[in-house]
Amino acid sequence: MVYENPDGVMVGLEVHVQLNNLNTKMFCGCSTQYHDAEPNTHVCPVCMGLPGALPVINKSAVESAIKIGMALNCEVVEQTQFHRKNYYYPDLPKGFQTTQYDFPIVGNGKVVIEGEDGEHVVRITRAHMEEDPGKLIHMGSIEKSKGTLIDYNRSGMALIEIVSEPDMRSPKEARRYLDKLRNILDYLNVFNGDLEGSMRVDANVSVMGGQRAEVKNISSHKGAERAILYEIMRQKNLLRRGGEVVLETRHFDEARGVTISMRTKEGEHDYRYFPEPDLVPMRVSDWAPAIREELPELPDAKRARLISEYDITEMHAKALTSDIRVADFYEVVAAAIDPRVAGTWVADVLKGELNYRDLSVDSFTTDDIIEIINLVVEDKVTEQSAVDVIRTILDNGGTPMEVVTDKGLLKVKGDVVTEAVSETIAENEAAVQDYLGGAEKSLNFLVGQVMKKTKGRADARQARELLVAALKS
Amino acid sequence: MTKWLSISDVKEKIVATSAEEVTASYLETIEKSSINGYTCISDGALDAAKMVDKGEVAGPLAGVPIAIKDNISTKGLATTCSSKILEGYVPPYDAHVIERLKAAGAVIIGKTNMDEFAMGTSTESSCYGVTLNPWDHERVPGGSSGGSAAVVAAGEAPISLGSDTGGSVRCPAAFCGVVGLKPTYGAVSRYGLISYANSLEQIGPMATCVEDIAAVMDVIGGYDARDSTSIDKKIDHQAALVDDVKGLKIGVPDEYFGEGVDTGTEKAVWDAINKFEEMGASWEKVSMPNTKYALAAYYTIAMSEASSNLARFDGTRYGPRSDGENWHVMASRTRAENFGKEVQRRILLGTYALSAGYQDKYYLKALQVRTLVKQDFERAFANFDVLMAPTMPLPAFKIGEKVEDPLSQYLTDVNTVPMNLAGVPCISVPCGSSDGLPVGLQIIGNHFDEATLIRTAYSFEKNTDHNKARPGEVA
Numbered sequence: 001m002v003y004e005n006p007d008g009v010m011v012g013l014e015v016h017v018q019l020n021n022l023n024t025k026m027f028c029g030c031s032t033q034y035h036d037a038e039p040n041t042h043v044c045p046v047c048m049g050l051p052g053a054l055p056v057i058n059k060s061a062v063e064s065a066i067k068i069g070m071a072l073n074c075e076v077v078e079q080t081q082f083h084r085k086n087y088y089y090p091d092l093p094k095g096f097q098t099t100q101y102d103f104p105i106v107g108n109g110k111v112v113i114e115g116e117d118g119e120h121v122v123r124i125t126r127a128h129m130e131e132d133p134g135k136l137i138h139m140g141s142i143e144k145s146k147g148t149l150i151d152y153n154r155s156g157m158a159l160i161e162i163v164s165e166p167d168m169r170s171p172k173e174a175r176r177y178l179d180k181l182r183n184i185l186d187y188l189n190v191f192n193g194d195l196e197g198s199m200r201v202d203a204n205v206s207v208m209g210g211q212r213a214e215v216k217n218i219s220s221h222k223g224a225e226r227a228i229l230y231e232i233m234r235q236k237n238l239l240r241r242g243g244e245v246v247l248e249t250r251h252f253d254e255a256r257g258v259t260i261s262m263r264t265k266e267g268e269h270d271y272r273y274f275p276e277p278d279l280v281p282m283r284v285s286d287w288a289p290a291i292r293e294e295l296p297e298l299p300d301a302k303r304a305r306l307i308s309e310y311d312i313t314e315m316h317a318k319a320l321t322s323d324i325r326v327a328d329f330y331e332v333v334a335a336a337i338d339p340r341v342a343g344t345w346v347a348d349v350l351k352g353e354l355n356y357r358d359l360s361v362d363s364f365t366t367d368d369i370i371e372i373i374n375l376v377v378e379d380k381v382t383e384q385s386a387v388d389v390i391r392t393i394l395d396n397g398g399t400p401m402e403v404v405t406d407k408g409l410l411k412v413k414g415d416v417v418t419e420a421v422s423e424t425i426a427e428n429e430a431a432v433q434d435y436l437g438g439a440e441k442s443l444n445f446l447v448g449q450v451m452k453k454t455k456g457r458a459d460a461r462q463a464r465e466l467l468v469a470a471l472k473s
Numbered sequence: 474m475t476k477w478l479s480i481s482d483v484k485e486k487i488v489a490t491s492a493e494e495v496t497a498s499y500l501e502t503i504e505k506s507s508i509n510g511y512t513c514i515s516d517g518a519l520d521a522a523k524m525v526d527k528g529e530v531a532g533p534l535a536g537v538p539i540a541i542k543d544n545i546s547t548k549g550l551a552t553t554c555s556s557k558i559l560e561g562y563v564p565p566y567d568a569h570v571i572e573r574l575k576a577a578g579a580v581i582i583g584k585t586n587m588d589e590f591a592m593g594t595s596t597e598s599s600c601y602g603v604t605l606n607p608w609d610h611e612r613v614p615g616g617s618s619g620g621s622a623a624v625v626a627a628g629e630a631p632i633s634l635g636s637d638t639g640g641s642v643r644c645p646a647a648f649c650g651v652v653g654l655k656p657t658y659g660a661v662s663r664y665g666l667i668s669y670a671n672s673l674e675q676i677g678p679m680a681t682c683v684e685d686i687a688a689v690m691d692v693i694g695g696y697d698a699r700d701s702t703s704i705d706k707k708i709d710h711q712a713a714l715v716d717d718v719k720g721l722k723i724g725v726p727d728e729y730f731g732e733g734v735d736t737g738t739e740k741a742v743w744d745a746i747n748k749f750e751e752m753g754a755s756w757e758k759v760s761m762p763n764t765k766y767a768l769a770a771y772y773t774i775a776m777s778e779a780s781s782n783l784a785r786f787d788g789t790r791y792g793p794r795s796d797g798e799n800w801h802v803m804a805s806r807t808r809a810e811n812f813g814k815e816v817q818r819r820i821l822l823g824t825y826a827l828s829a830g831y832q833d834k835y836y837l838k839a840l841q842v843r844t845l846v847k848q849d850f851e852r853a854f855a856n857f858d859v860l861m862a863p864t865m866p867l868p869a870f871k872i873g874e875k876v877e878d879p880l881s882q883y884l885t886d887v888n889t890v891p892m893n894l895a896g897v898p899c900i901s902v903p904c905g906s907s908d909g910l911p912v913g914l915q916i917i918g919n920h921f922d923e924a925t926l927i928r929t930a931y932s933f934e935k936n937t938d939h940n941k942a943r944p945g946e947v948a
Contacts, residue, residue: 045566049785051667052546052568054700086781090800095784272827277672277778279701
């Protein structure tokens with residue numbers, strides 16, 4: 001099956017990734033851990049742009065950028081070159097942003113995503129390093145704000161801007177691309193994606209017959225999907241009514257789920273880029289081999305290895321590797337018990353329960369899941385009870401044995417079930433007669449009665465089998 | 474009296490009296506001064522001197538007062554670049570050179586007047602008004618470090634720091650009859666120097682003698698990790714204070730004696746070159762064919778960089794703020810009302826030179842010329858140890874003379890800008906007079922060869938009397 005893309009949708013994404021795992025900002029020694037701090041407390045003369053202060057390149061940031069480039073199958077440039085992007089804005093303390101221009105640190109890469117019609121390649125144009133501006137806090141909405149406060153804690157944070165080609169053909173593909181990107185970045189351990197503003201997206205969207213609109217201010221993957229969906233509908237409707245889609249920048253209003261025109265791009269800003277005289281080029285091509293050496297196993301490779309090493313299904317492998325913490329968790333469990341059984345319990349059961357509660361895998365221990373699976377394998381609790389144990393631990397805490405004991409979940413022995421079957425047959429003559437008369441449904445009633453007598457600790461299948469055998473004799 | 478004391482004179486006085494008394498006597502001289510050399514005086518100067526007396530601070534410059542150009546950041550002491558737009562700005566940090574000076578025991582006595590944001594050759598564009606030339610109060614002290622040169626010449630400080638983007642240390646040194654050094658680009662950290670044109674400028678010392686220049690350089694020079702353009706190269710300046718130029722090969726570039734060079738200046742410089750020959754050096758003419766493009770390239774690059782460097786002054790975080798219905802209007806008005814005319818002119822021209830469609834024609838072309846100018850120096854230094862030329866083509870001009878014609882003022886930089894484009898070190902030393910006004914001999918050295926520069930300048934000073942000339946008592 002080939003995806004036809006009937007509206008000629010083209011989506012390209014610019015993703016700003018904040019390297020908040022680094023110890024210091026892009027060009028100064030200020031700490032990156034400002035997220036819970038008072039405004040303007042993580043600042044210095046450099047990131048405040050005070051007169052006379054000079055930038056110094058954070059080598060670790062460059063290494064992270066190269067790592068990201070390699071993970072995205074990019075080529076690495078010979079030496080760093082920074083430029084100044086000149087424009088006036090209150091969040092920009094120097095009146096220019098230090099960024100990269102014609103020599104981005106990495107370029108010409110690709111990422112494979114699960115597209116509308118199977119594997120789909122999204123080409124990566126480039127990824128460059130730059131500094132984050134400060135943060136404006138508008139008192140009221142952006143359109144009619146009474147005043148604006150500025151917090152420069154974010155100013156000077158290292159950003160990597162990853163620019164894709166317009167290779168995505170639907171909101172879903174854009175979402176998948178973002179998920180994949182996040183997945184890869186998590187594997188690289190270059191950022192903490194859970195922090196606010198750690199991944200910000202601008203989307204370039206066009207449909208056949210119109211120009212592209214750039215949608216800014218998208219702060220989540222779900223938001224990106226919604227913004228693009230809205231933008232496609234808006235552009236299609238406009239064209240259908242005989243209108244024209246113009247080149248413009250639009251703002252995504254997350255609360256209302258709509259995009260609002262900010263400015264037309266006709267008088268495109270002249271940023272007067274020129275090489276930053278305060279930063280001398282840094283030769284990085286020599287670093288590449290060592291960085292490549294240290295590159296961790298990436299999602300696609302890990303997925304293939306899990307399948308071949310543990311003989312688990314493609315579906316389980318995908319589910320496990322979509323979050324590196326889950327994959328690591330799984331491998332610990334798989335070392336202790338049958339990897340295929342572990343695959344089912346971790347990928348299907350545990351991950352489902354975690355997702356339902358919006359919890360990360362850190363909320364559960366490998367020891368606990370191993371113990372729970374062993375209880376099932378050793379036939380001590382039923383599968384249903386095991387799920388109950390997992391849920392209870394997630395909701396109320398406790399150890400597996402505590403939960404099993406508290407709830408009396410230990411599976412009852414076979415003779416107890418046999419006794420319950422005999423009693424049930426003796427006490428429910430009418431239902432027995434119905435069943436023997438051909439009413440299969442009556443058997444369900446009888447199984448229910450057995451379960452009731454054993455307080456649910458019997459295995460339903462076993463109860464059914466024992467009932468059928470007893471009734472036949 | 475504090476007139477014309479060298480560092481060793483000051484040290485003797487400290488031994489005889491105290492650091493506190495020495496600083497107090499300078500403050501007294503400054504108090505009585507009429508040349509407008511300082512923009513502000515440090516409240517902490519006497520306390521810093523007392524610390525020296527108590528033995529709490531020691532070092533090679535212990536108790537020696539030093540005046541600092543107003544574009545070098547001093548913690549707790551107003552730093553305004555002689556511009557209204559930095560009115561009230563007090564840096565929360567010290568520039569690298571200030572840290573070094575304080576650690577060496579120097580006493581920061583005050584900040585000196587300058588052309589606004591170092592843009593000028595006369596100190597007339599200062600928001601505080603012009604500084605008067607101690608030799609003739611009707612004349613400019615040169616610029617942009619006019620205050621730093623004038624206070625040394627007037628005996629209001631034994632040493633000072635200036636900054637040199639296109640001649641801003643050497644020009645006022647020449648006009649005021651003192652010694653001024655522009656180090657090799659990268660030899661002194663710029664951390665804390667408020668940028669005008671960052672790829673061109675260096676902080677440099679000014680003093681009454683070469684010995685003091687070497688002493689200050691040994692304190693402020695050297696690597697600083699906070700300035701990425703700083704270069705890790707150790708130079709021992711004081712070890713180069715040797716009176717010996719035998720065998721020294723001097724190149725004399727024809728192009729620096731071109732049209733418009735004042736005859737008195739030309740004569741003084743040639744007398745100096747002949748003196749060197751007498752002292753055992755040899756000289757030969759050398760051609761530096763790209764000199765004629767240097768001035769245009771220099772101004773294009775300097776203004777382009779300035780247009781970006783000065784973008785941060787928008788009234789948001791420090792300095793005065795004008796009213797406006799929104800941020801952009803507020804920022805524009807703040808800039809329009811608080812930047813002086815010359816600064817606005819250079820920001821506009823620089824913005825233009827960097828604009829899309831013009832960048833190739835101006836900024837990028839200027840960078841190409843810069844490479845050619847560098848090559849001129851590389852060729853010259855393949856054959857010569859130093860080059861010599863007039864620092865300025867003319868002596869100090871009258872106040873107001875060139876205010877209405879900025880281009881004529883730009884032209885006076887013709888002999889000083891090529892070294893900033895090339896990044897080579899150069900020093901201006903007094904070498905006589907023209908019409909009773911001091912003339913500066915410019916000695917130019919190869920990258921990081923400050924040692925030869927200092928040795929040459931020192932030998933000249935030891936074998937001539939030019940350095941003993943003093944401004945008369947002007948009414």
